[in-house]
Every structure is written in C-alpha cells, then in structure tokens.
Amino acid sequence: MLLYKLSRQAFTNRREESMITRRPRPHRVLTLAALLTFLLPIAAQAQGMFDSKPLKLPWRIAFQRDKNIWLMNADGSGQKQWRPFGNVAGKMAFSPDGRTLAWSRQGEFTYRLPDGGGGGRRLYDLFLAETDSTREGYWRWVTFNHGSRAPEFSTDGQRVLYVYDMSANIVDAELPDFQIVHSKLDGSDVVKLARDGSKPGECQGMDPTWSPDGKRVAFTYFQRRANVGDGSKEAPTKPVGLVVVPSTGITVEENELEAQALKNADAGAPAWSPDGNWIAFVSTRSVDGGIYVISPDLATRKKILEKADRLVPAQAPVSWSPDSKWIAFSTADGFIYLLPSDGSGPPQRITSGGNDYMPTFSRK
Numbered sequence: 001m002l003l004y005k006l007s008r009q010a011f012t013n014r015r016e017e018s019m020i021t022r023r024p025r026p027h028r029v030l031t032l033a034a035l036l037t038f039l040l041p042i043a044a045q046a047q048g049m050f051d052s053k054p055l056k057l058p059w060r061i062a063f064q065r066d067k068n069i070w071l072m073n074a075d076g077s078g079q080k081q082w083r084p085f086g087n088v089a090g091k092m093a094f095s096p097d098g099r100t101l102a103w104s105r106q107g108e109f110t111y112r113l114p115d116g117g118g119g120g121r122r123l124y125d126l127f128l129a130e131t132d133s134t135r136e137g138y139w140r141w142v143t144f145n146h147g148s149r150a151p152e153f154s155t156d157g158q159r160v161l162y163v164y165d166m167s168a169n170i171v172d173a174e175l176p177d178f179q180i181v182h183s184k185l186d187g188s189d190v191v192k193l194a195r196d197g198s199k200p201g202e203c204q205g206m207d208p209t210w211s212p213d214g215k216r217v218a219f220t221y222f223q224r225r226a227n228v229g230d231g232s233k234e235a236p237t238k239p240v241g242l243v244v245v246p247s248t249g250i251t252v253e254e255n256e257l258e259a260q261a262l263k264n265a266d267a268g269a270p271a272w273s274p275d276g277n278w279i280a281f282v283s284t285r286s287v288d289g290g291i292y293v294i295s296p297d298l299a300t301r302k303k304i305l306e307k308a309d310r311l312v313p314a315q316a317p318v319s320w321s322p323d324s325k326w327i328a329f330s331t332a333d334g335f336i337y338l339l340p341s342d343g344s345g346p347p348q349r350i351t352s353g354g355n356d357y358m359p360t361f362s363r364k
Contacts, residue, residue, distance in 0.1 A: 076350030098364035104149035242267035304343030328359035
C-alpha cells in the first residue's frame with residue numbers, strides 16, 4: 001500500500017510539472033494569426049465597411065427610414081427624423097435653393113363592383129415643405145390626382161417633373177398608364193410629354209430626370225405589351241430601357257421610342273448630373289450589373305460600381321452631389337453609400353440602420 005501511494009504521488013508530480021512547463025506550439029499561434037488576417041477583411045467588407053478617408057462634404061442628404069423622412073449631413077453624421085409620416089414612398093427631390101423638399105406619399109383603397117368583383121390600388125400624391133420649418137404639421141399638396149410620384153425640380157425651381165398614372169382615378173382600371181408630366185408647384189399648367197394623338201398606354205415611363213438646361217428629360221420607357229384578360233403570357237406592362245426626349249413633348253412614333261430604349265435595355269432609374277455631362281443609372285443585368293453613367297446622347301457608357309454579393313444597389317434612382325463629384329445610392333439590404341462619380345474610389349457606407357433608402361442630396 002505504501003508503495004502504491006508513493007508511485008501515485010510521483011505520477012501526479014510529473015503531470016503537474018508537465019502542465020507548468022508546457023508552452024503553446026508555435027504553429028498553432030501562426031495558424032490563428034493567419035486565419036484572423038484572412039477573415040477580418042472579409043467580415044469588414046460583409047458589413048459594408050471600406051478603407052477610405054473620412055468625408056467632409058458641405059451638403060445635407062434627405063433619406064427614408066421606415067417610410068419616414070430623415071435628414072443628415074453628407075458624411076452620415078447628425079441623423080434626425082424630419083417628418084414621421086409613415087407612408088413616404090419613392091424618389092424625393094430638393095429645390096435648387098436647398099430650402100424645399102418634394103416627396104410622394106402612398107395611400108390605398110379597395111373597391112367592390114356590383115357583380116361581386118373588385119380589387120385594390122395604391123394611390124400617390126406629391127407634397128412640398130421647407131426643410132427648416134419648425135412646424136411639424138406644415139406641408140402642402142402639389143397634386144390631388146392620386147397618381148403622382150417621383151418628383152424632380154426644374155433648375156429654376158418653378159416647375160416639378162413627375163410620373164402621373166392617368167388611370168389612378170378610374171375605379172376599375174385594369175392597367176396603369178404612367179405618363180411623364182411637369183407642372184407648376186401648385187399643380188397647375190400640366191404638360192404631358194406624350195406624343196400628340198397617342199393612345200392610352202403609349203409613351204409610358206417611370207423615374208424621369210430633367211437635364212440642367214431644362215430642354216430634355218430622361219426616363220425608363222415602359223410599353224404595354226398586352227391587355228388584361230386577353231390570354232397573353234406576357235406581362236401587360238414592363239420596362240424596356242432608357243430614353244431621352246424633349247421636355248416639350250415626345251415627337252417620335254412608338255416603335256422609334258422602343259428602338260431607342262432597347263439600345264440600353266438594362267438601364268433603369270436614371271439621374272442626370274448637375275453639370276449635364278452624364279446620366280447615372282442602375283443596371284438590371286444579373287451579370288455585369290451595378291451603377292453606370294452614360295452620356296446624354298446615349299453613345300458612351302462606363303461602369304462606376306460593380307454589383308457584389310454583399311453590395312447590390314437598390315433598383316431606385318441615385319442622387320448626385322451639386323458638384324457632380326459624388327453619387328449617393330442605397331442598397332437592396334437598406335444601407336446608404338457614397339461613391340465617387342468617376343468610379344475612382346470605393347463606396348463608403350454612411351448609414352447603419354439596415355432600412356435606409358432613397359438618399360437625396362440637397363442642392364446647396
């Protein structure tokens with residue numbers, strides 16, 4: 001028994017000594033360091049963080065979070081809710097003097113026909129308010145037609161360009177009729193860009209943007225391919241591509257308009273640069289998609305941001321800084337980024353809410 005106890009004690013002493021003198025194996029430490037070196041950049045990129053210099057830009061940006069309007073500095077600081085509407089939808093725009101913001105709000109209605117049929121529809125109207133107003137409930141209507149959205153001011157601030165669904169007030173309208181129009185800020189003097197004699201469903205478009213000189217308008221052209229109930233397998237209305245037309249009205253025939261659109265069939269949500277040199281758009285291509293700029297004659301285009309697995313631009317208009325050097329855009333997963341408009345640097349994320357969309361640069 002004494003021999004057993006002595007043997008056990010000797011074994012325990014050797015085990016403790018071994019535990020005290022053991023050192024980590026060098027190759028394990030190097031492997032861990034190498035792993036961290038490999039993973040950390042991936043994790044940072046997955047969160048949208050890119051190595052870049054801090055931005056110091058002199059403008060403000062309006063954006064949408066939870067369908068409310070927020071304001072922030074162009075570097076992402078100073079975020080604050082401006083209007084708690086809860087139903088803001090689509091593109092917004094600052095007036096040229098930077099004081100007034102235009103936006104659309106979304107409503108809904110349902111109807112039931114005498115034969116038991118029925119349906120529902122989304123409604124939109126345009127509104128204006130001064131961004132520095134302290135009156136929380138102060139804003140005014142621009143339209144009261146229930147079909148207007150995606151506003152943009154003219155360079156002189158006297159008119160507003162937007163999309164108007166001509167079928168919005170027809171209770172049982174089967175299809176929308178998205179016309180590009182502009183009017184005075186009180187909604188009067190409406191100019192429709194459709195060709196003289198055009199039929200309902202022709203000259204349709206979405207997301208219009210004005211050239212700085214006010215002479216041209218770019219938009220995503222839509223065409224009605226079929227009528228509801230005629231048995232066609234095609235979508236009744238679908239986007240075709242980017243077109244540029246005179247701001248006084250469309251003069252070419254429908255087939256010519258479509259031919260122009262098909263040359264840039266992947267181009268959606270255009271935005272004209274303040275210097276007039278480029279039109280930015282989001283490419284809808286599944287391969288080689290991203291953000292591009294194209295010359296106003298639609299002859300020269302170049303990619304400035306390539307779509308990535310964790311960086312997919314939202315299918316919505318981008319916004320140019322007043323000096324045309326920066327582009328603000330939102331991603332499909334709800335973050336806002338700034339990007340050099342010449343594509344010379346990486347995008348920089350300026351919000352972290354995960355539910356932020358439609359950034360809009362102030363003009364001053």
